[in-house]
Amino acid sequence: MLGLMKMSKHLKISQIYLVYCLVLFQILCDEAFARDPYKGQTIFKLLPKTAADRKLIRDLTLKPGYTGLHVNAVHGRLLCVMVAYECIKEFLHIIAKIGALIICKVGNVEKMLAEARVLKQSSRRTRSLQLSWYKYYRGKDINNYLDQLAAKYHKTVTVVNKCKSFEKRTMKTIKITKGDGIKKRLIVIDAGIHAREWIAPATALYIIHQLVQKANENEDLLRSFDFLILPLVNPDGYEYSHKSERFWRKTRSNPKSKCPGVDANRNYDYKWGVCGTSKDPCDEIYLGKEPFSEPESRCVRDLLLSAKGVGIFYLSLHSYGPYILYPWGWKSGSPDSRSHKTFEKIAMAGVDAVKKLSGREYLHGSSGELLYTASGASDDYAYAIAKFPISMTFELEGNDRGFDPPPDQIPNITKESWTCIRAMFLETGKIFKLRSDRKLRNSATSEFYAVRWKFLTGLSTVYVGMVSTNL
């Protein structure tokens, strides 16, 4: 009896110890996951065969354990899905069943991100005005850099601090001119509306560096254009993607909600909610409660509208591609054949320049046709409402790392992208010079008719109105 009691007591202690171990294990696991939400995750790049298969995978990404990283593409293009360890067996079973081709697989996502962090920490510290191109800068550093440029290059640079994000971070816009006092057609560039696309703000910084600190090498551009650049549209989401969830996409509004944030690039008031968006706040492409619900999209809207009439080119930097996209995004096809030809010509100039540089082939086309239809985006708004004759979205190169190119790949990507962008701007200059010649000829003709009219009617003044239209 005593023996039995002793055994039972011993068993109880063992059970308590086992429960204690399990609880401790759970706490450690929870901590590990809290520190690194990507622990045990694997990223798959896939090529599904049919539209039904693509839909099946898209639906799968709405389930717990799955994250769609690039799942809206159509026309047989690649999809990218991140899968939690416990779902991998189920996922591979589904993939085998539908016969989708796995193009590549990145295991140990947390290891990949940890390596990137180490590289980031070991990169050179920033000296004043001297950025390291081997580093993803935080929002504060980006703002400091712009302020330092404005202080040193006060003849050519001004910084505007009109916007605040939802969490009250200052969103700085830099205006860059040649400093000759001549007003020119305006190019507006923004980057980082999607938080996880870190290469976009990095490229915007490189463009700013080129136009300010390498102004001599880019005099041809500065002779033709003024520039307004907002290098970080979504500073709250960007910070969150640095601190907590590397692949966070949206803004950080509605923080008390189960699913905070809005996809600010579905939040513009042009064809809002028509297609390629979601009304579910938990979805990555949630369009928001109403158009321009987000201070971040309102900031870009105000920038675009302030440029109405002088804005010639709106360029929004995203990742990942490489693709050069132009309107429409809300439906397949282009606004009209004349615009389409102009978009194509400009995009081809960029594509050819990159091909000469690295041999790489960039794809270009209407977003709705080349990728997928999605409405309420900034590029359609810039074209249709703010009347920018050229409006493009550049999905920057991700190499094999999608949204997370390691810092040592930043210099190659930014340089190659700049080669493309520079060539597109120069081509725009050429096209619009021809156009302005035509305008001159047209206004000369109008003047002729005005004089004729004056002659015939005896009126002292005749006004000739000009209506600005998209190309």
Ligand SMILES: [Zn+2]
């Ligand atoms: Zn994006």
